[in-house]
Ligand code: FAD
């Protein structure tokens with residue numbers, strides 16, 4: 083029996099990928115080390131485990147979740163499919179390319195529920211602090227069992243940090259905002275468009291959160307949405323009711339002033355200004371320090387902390403690929419831990435990282451970004467036996483997705499794609515996305531019943 087101990091912090095899609103990677107070895111009859119995964123929430127799934135709470139949880143811990151009601155996948159599911167657990171296997175029928183959050187949450191859980199991995203997770207347990215002992219070569223992790231309010235510590239030979247990086251808001255200051263009379267929140271605390279019905283909204287930022295929260299508020303009845311950009315506008319053909327303006331300079335009461343001289347009154351402000359990588363449980367010398375980008379420095383192969391490769395970070399890059407990328411990372415991490423994957427010297431690793439960093443600097447278009455992450459995934463796939471999938475085909479789907487969004491930001495979620503894992507063509511959803519106000523799994527999956535019911539109702543009209 084392998085007597086090493088592995089600690090994992092977080093049971094979101096990345097932490098679960100790490101657990102699944104070891105389960106896959108176990109299925110082959112291999113002895114695997116002891117694994118303990120710590121999760122501060124009461125359930126797994128990370129971001130996908132929706133919470134209505136904002137601020138702090140029932141034990142006073144900062145709320146991790148940034149997802150909201152009526153959130154639908156913002157990329158085709160064909161781009162994130164696990165290559166060892168297809169959508170067909172899980173749902174047993176074709177589903178659409180852009181499922182809502184509860185459906186993707188169900189899919190993530192399906193794979194991990196096939197094993198006993200849940201037994202390795204200690205829920206309601208926060209990692210508070212980590213130390214590394216150079217002599218014993220062990221990590222000591224200090225933990226809080228929130229339920230019984232008790233602190234304890236454990237030692238590990240390897241530590242996997244899978245705590246996510248879209249949770250701690252980046253909250254900029256704008257002059258006069260302290261006197262804005264309406265609601266000012268960050269996207270992290272946005273829980274759905276309902277409360278913003280009939281309001282005039284100002285969203286600051288021009289990335290995914292701004293785009294999606296803006297479109298959702300429009301769809302669910304906001305009176306108007308203004309997006310204010312710092313660097314580049316999103317630049318699509320917005321419908322009447324949504325517009326983009328350059329960055330605001332300041333507020334006077336409920337009036338915002340913009341760089342181009344426009345002034346406008348708003349009822350509420352939502353800061354869609356991104357997140358900070360934040361590791362309050364790690365000392366400075368072990369802490370990843372980066373902005374949100376496709377290749378954080380310090381991580382060899384995007385996962386091994388170069389100063390101490392026994393410290394592994396998963397999912398820390400900006401994400402085109404998600405679940406399948408976390409898998410390719412977790413499988414490579416597993417093989418390193420199992421002694422099946424040798425790493426080159428620290429200096430050689432530095433050279434490899436610099437090569438990627440240099441390329442990252444030169445990226446310009448969305449398609450460049452997709453190509454970069456596609457090549458990164460290919461590199462990772464070559465390191466382990468994670469089932470190969472047609473990454474070039476996925477890359478094409480991503481580029482088509484970029485074009486679809488540009489063509490019509492309100493209808494791109496009605497498009498369908500073909501799985502690269504099973505070859506199955508996605509089904510059309512029974513209702514156009516703009517008309518679909520219900521994101522429940524029941525409504526989404528039971529299309530026969532929904533159709534019959536709608537026909538019944540229309541017969542009676
Ligand atoms: P997370 O999902 O963030 O999970 C991290 C886990 O670590 C959490 O469970 C947290 O409680 C736990 N944790 C953190 N700190 C501690 C600690 N100190 N001790 C113990 N546990 C801790 N991706 C897509 O593919 N499609 C989408 O449509 C999509 N929509 C998104 C929408 C929003 C609003 C956001 C913010 C992200 C979205 N994403 C989407 C990207 C999302 O980040 C990934 O899909 C995925 O959730 C990342 O997984 P992760 O495990 O790395 O991190």
Ligand code: NAP
Nearest residue numbers: 154155156254287288289290291294312313354355356374
């Ligand atoms: P992000 O992609 O990191 O973007 C941050 C945005 O904030 C950028 O537009 C940035 O502008 C802007 N910004 C930062 N500081 C600013 C300042 N001081 N003033 C003005 N603007 C500022 O973060 P995100 O949009 O929150 O996305 C995070 C993740 O959530 C992504 O992975 C995304 O896919 C996911 N998400 C998904 C959905 C969904 O529909 N399923 C919805 C929301 C979010 P610059 O360009 O100038 O830097």
Ligand code: MG
Nearest residue numbers: 463464466467
């Ligand atoms: Mg391989």
